[in-house]
Amino acid sequence: MHNSTLNSIFNRTSLRKYKNVEIEENHLNLILESAMRAPTAGNMMMYSIIVVKDARTKELLSKTCDNQPFIAAAPVILIFLADMHRLYNYFESCNIKDYCNKTNVKFKTPNLSSLFLAAGDAFIAAQNTVIAAESLNIGSCYIGDIIENYEIHKKHFNLPDWTFPISMLCLGYYPDDYPKKVTPRFDKKYIIHSEHYQDLNKDDFKNMYELYENKISKPNKYNAENFGQFLYGRKFGQEFSSEMERSINVILKHWLKK
Amino acid sequence: MHNSTLNSIFNRTSLRKYKNVEIEENHLNLILESAMRAPTAGNMMMYSIIVVKDARTKELLSKTCDNQPFIAAAPVILIFLADMHRLYNYFESCNIKDYCNKTNVKFKTPNLSSLFLAAGDAFIAAQNTVIAAESLNIGSCYIGDIIENYEIHKKHFNLPDWTFPISMLCLGYYPDDYPKKVTPRFDKKYIIHSEHYQDLNKDDFKNMYELYENKISKPNKYNAENFGQFLYGRKFGQEFSSEMERSINVILKHWLKK
Numbered sequence: 001m002h003n004s005t006l007n008s009i010f011n012r013t014s015l016r017k018y019k020n021v022e023i024e025e026n027h028l029n030l031i032l033e034s035a036m037r038a039p040t041a042g043n044m045m046m047y048s049i050i051v052v053k054d055a056r057t058k059e060l061l062s063k064t065c066d067n068q069p070f071i072a073a074a075p076v077i078l079i080f081l082a083d084m085h086r087l088y089n090y091f092e093s094c095n096i097k098d099y100c101n102k103t104n105v106k107f108k109t110p111n112l113s114s115l116f117l118a119a120g121d122a123f124i125a126a127q128n129t130v131i132a133a134e135s136l137n138i139g140s141c142y143i144g145d146i147i148e149n150y151e152i153h154k155k156h157f158n159l160p161d162w163t164f165p166i167s168m169l170c171l172g173y174y175p176d177d178y179p180k181k182v183t184p185r186f187d188k189k190y191i192i193h194s195e196h197y198q199d200l201n202k203d204d205f206k207n208m209y210e211l212y213e214n215k216i217s218k219p220n221k222y223n224a225e226n227f228g229q230f231l232y233g234r235k236f237g238q239e240f241s242s243e244m245e246r247s248i249n250v251i252l253k254h255w256l257k258k
Numbered sequence: 259m260h261n262s263t264l265n266s267i268f269n270r271t272s273l274r275k276y277k278n279v280e281i282e283e284n285h286l287n288l289i290l291e292s293a294m295r296a297p298t299a300g301n302m303m304m305y306s307i308i309v310v311k312d313a314r315t316k317e318l319l320s321k322t323c324d325n326q327p328f329i330a331a332a333p334v335i336l337i338f339l340a341d342m343h344r345l346y347n348y349f350e351s352c353n354i355k356d357y358c359n360k361t362n363v364k365f366k367t368p369n370l371s372s373l374f375l376a377a378g379d380a381f382i383a384a385q386n387t388v389i390a391a392e393s394l395n396i397g398s399c400y401i402g403d404i405i406e407n408y409e410i411h412k413k414h415f416n417l418p419d420w421t422f423p424i425s426m427l428c429l430g431y432y433p434d435d436y437p438k439k440v441t442p443r444f445d446k447k448y449i450i451h452s453e454h455y456q457d458l459n460k461d462d463f464k465n466m467y468e469l470y471e472n473k474i475s476k477p478n479k480y481n482a483e484n485f486g487q488f489l490y491g492r493k494f495g496q497e498f499s500s501e502m503e504r505s506i507n508v509i510l511k512h513w514l515k516k
Contacts, residue, residue: 005393008263009292034267036443050451090463094486103481105495113502123381135263142297158455185294193308197416205348223361228352237363244371
């Protein structure tokens with residue numbers, strides 16, 4: 001019924017178990033070229049992608065990214081960096097400080113606005129990767145935990161100060177006969193707003209989360225009485241959440257040279 | 259040669275001139291459903307999308323987003339918000355503070371890590387929108403300038419403190435016989451790294467930017483002697499760049515309740 005691009009989008013699901021074969025070189029190339037076709041602010045491509053195939057590095061990432069063993073089994077891992085380092089090195093090679101002095105343009109090192117633009121570039125390129133991969137029967141899983149343990153990643157991957165490891169993707173072919181099951185999303189009336197932002201009320205939340213409310217066991221390991229408490233306990237009450245906050249603050253110190 | 263999903267990705271270009279017809283309701287629905295199929299951290303969908311069709315609002319956005327008149331002529335505009343407001347309202351409806359007190363889990367309001375996760379969710383959903391639109395012959399253009407002039411947008415769109423207008427898309431059908439021309443990207447050897455981040459040198463930059471170096475006129479309106487200076491003058495030396503930085507700092511004050 002849909003065109004095949006929409007089918008790739010509608011049928012995509014996070015894959016955490018991969019067929020035990022390498023990704024073909026021509027497929028990986030198509031995926032990386034798709035990433036690079038992503039829209040980018042001012043065509044500046046303020047991101048870099050690190051391709052990881054080394055087994056020991058995958059092992060490291062499986063530990064530093066909130067101890068998720070399946071990461072080590074992914075045939076290919078891509079790390080997406082918001083990258084202002086490359087652009088500022090280029091500016092330096094163009095004598096940018098002389099230019100700023102001569103023309104009275106203020107010389108600014110990377111700040112929060114370039115961080116958000118570069119992070120946008122990186123996320124947008126990552127999602128092109130996901131859709132391209134899906135169309136080639138290659139599944140993917142985002143790992144937001146790459147933001148954690150910055151010091152370890154900075155050292156291992158040789159990350160300059162003006163790079164920010166913003167997202168990571170595990171990639172691998174779907175296993176044969178994989179029972180693909182698409183995760184339900186909330187009804188669009190809760191996500192899509194017309195002309196202005198509209199608040200939801202208690203009844204809306206009850207309907208919105210009904211499916212999940214009925215799914216959790218009571219009692220449960222988070223001592224939660226309802227799904228909201230369960231979700232908070234599982235996602236925001238955990239150590240990895242505090243670690244991510246700590247790590248971001250360290251990254252920002254490097255980025256802003258504070 | 260490629261599958262049609264890859265064709266949608268490879269042929270997409272930023273469209274700033276739209277066919278003067280409404281977007282069909284079924285097409286807009288498919289686009290919004292595609293956005294909502296995007297991967298999202300913990301299936302929490304920490305974003306909201308505001309659909310703008312109102313002519314006066316488009317007129318406003320064309321001014322507040324760095325004075326770009328074509329914005330007002332887009333049949334549909336989508337504003338992507340990183341949104342922790344909805345989730346924290348839900349938590350409140352679940353008596354989250356009582357839960358935290360009872361279980362000794364720390365109650366935290368939205369912080370930088372939830373901002374980056376939510377911003378990722380929003381960007382990733384935006385790019386699904388772009389690819390889905392492209393497959394329906396609907397062109398798109400990202401407007402990063404939605405981050406500017408926060409106070410005006412907050413008031414007009416009724417944005418709660420824990421929402422961050424992170425990106426915007428203009429959408430409309432390609433004009434008939436539109437001469438689609440895909441923008442060149444840098445060679446992948448400058449963007450893709452194997453296993454570790456690698457620095458580029460002066461010769462790399464010379465090759466990387468050669469195409470652009472030969473394109474700018476000398477003299478030029480930015481008094482730039484080379485493309486690096488030209489790019490800095492055009493992108494980072496401008497008022498909109500300072501305004502974005504100012505605006506982000508205001509948004510962060512609201513987000514972090516400082």
